[in-house]
Amino acid sequence: MGYTKSIYRRHLQAxxxxxxxxxxxxxxxxxxxxxxxxxxxxxxxxxxxxxxxDVNTGSVASLDTNKVKLPAGTYMxxxxxxxxxxxxxxxxxLVDVTASPEVKLCVGxxxxxxxxxVQPAVVSGMFTLAEESEIEVRHYTANAIVTNGLGxxxxxxxxxxxxxxxxxxxxxxxxxxxxx
Numbered sequence: 001m002g003y004t005k006s007i008y009r010r011h012l013q014a015x016x017x018x019x020x021x022x023x024x025x026x027x028x029x030x031x032x033x034x035x036x037x038x039x040x041x042x043x044x045x046x047x048x049x050x051x052x053x054d055v056n057t058g059s060v061a062s063l064d065t066n067k068v069k070l071p072a073g074t075y076m077x078x079x080x081x082x083x084x085x086x087x088x089x090x091x092x093x094l095v096d097v098t099a100s101p102e103v104k105l106c107v108g109x110x111x112x113x114x115x116x117x118v119q120p121a122v123v124s125g126m127f128t129l130a131e132e133s134e135i136e137v138r139h140y141t142a143n144a145i146v147t148n149g150l151g152x153x154x155x156x157x158x159x160x161x162x163x164x165x166x167x168x169x170x171x172x173x174x175x176x177x178x179x180x
Contacts, residue, residue, distance in 0.1 A: 023170035026055040027068050029163040037151025037163040040087045040141035046150060048081055048092075048137040048164040060170065067097060067134040074172035077106060078124040081139050081164045082151040085117040088142035092121040094166075098133040105135070118152050126171070137166055 029037070029049040040046055050066045062069045083090045093107040108123030121139060141149060151163040 023058040023060050023173065024055055025053065025057075025061040025068070025070070025168040025170075027061070027063060027164075027166045027168075028052050028054050029165075031153075031161040031163065033158045033160060034153050034155040035161055036148035036153050037082060037161070038149070039147055040083065040090075040139070040143070040145045040149025042144040043142060045093070045138040045140050048139050048150065050137065050164060050166065058170070061168070064134075067136055068166065068168070069132060069134050070129060070168065071132050072129050072174050073170050074126065074128045076124070076126050076169040076171055077167065078122070079106075079108075079137055079164070079166045080120045080122050081137060082118045082120045083139065083141060084145050084149050084152055085119055086143060086145050087149050088112065090119075090121050090139060090141045092123045092137065092139050094123060094125075094127070095136045095138050096129070096133050097136050098131070128172075135166075137164055 027050050030052050031037070038049060047066055050063060050068060053061060053063050060071050077094055079092055079094060081092045089110055089112050091108050091110045094105040096103040096105055105127040106123045106125035108121050139150060151161070153161050
């Protein structure tokens with residue numbers, strides 16, 4: 001976990017997101033040290049846990065039952081979510097669950113897992129929300145793995161386990177009619 005923290009801190013300093021100059025949102029799945037990421041289902045899109053808003057400049061986002069609520073606007077997004085290699089083929093997507101029918105906003109590439117390794121699936125892209133919307137992170141897995149299909153715990157130095165990391169940069173705010 002310390003490695004993730006140091007990269008994250010440098011990222012914020014380098015881009016100055018902590019000053020409020022940009023609307024940056026970072027939502028994570030944080031679990032107690034030693035806790036696995038959760039089970040994966042076979043040939044299904046698993047809803048990833050989202051437990052904490054880690055950064056919310058401009059206080060534009062909220063979180064409710066694994067859904068990030070974002071206001072209308074244009075966003076750049078990056079999501080990283082690990083999976084136990086035994087899940088086989090896996091990929092991650094951002095889904096607007098407010099839309100009817102649901103809309104996949106970004107879908108990452110497909111990975112083929114290595115049996116005893118943890119591989120992250122990554123998706124990044126730009127999307128526009130015409131109205132306030134609830135967004136889920138979904139993770140397709142080919143094989144069911146009980147307990148730790150969605151990530152193995154590191155259990156290092158009693159640090160919390162961080163699994164899904166979803167980052168959003170608001171590029172354009174229609175309320176302000178300017179680039180952010």
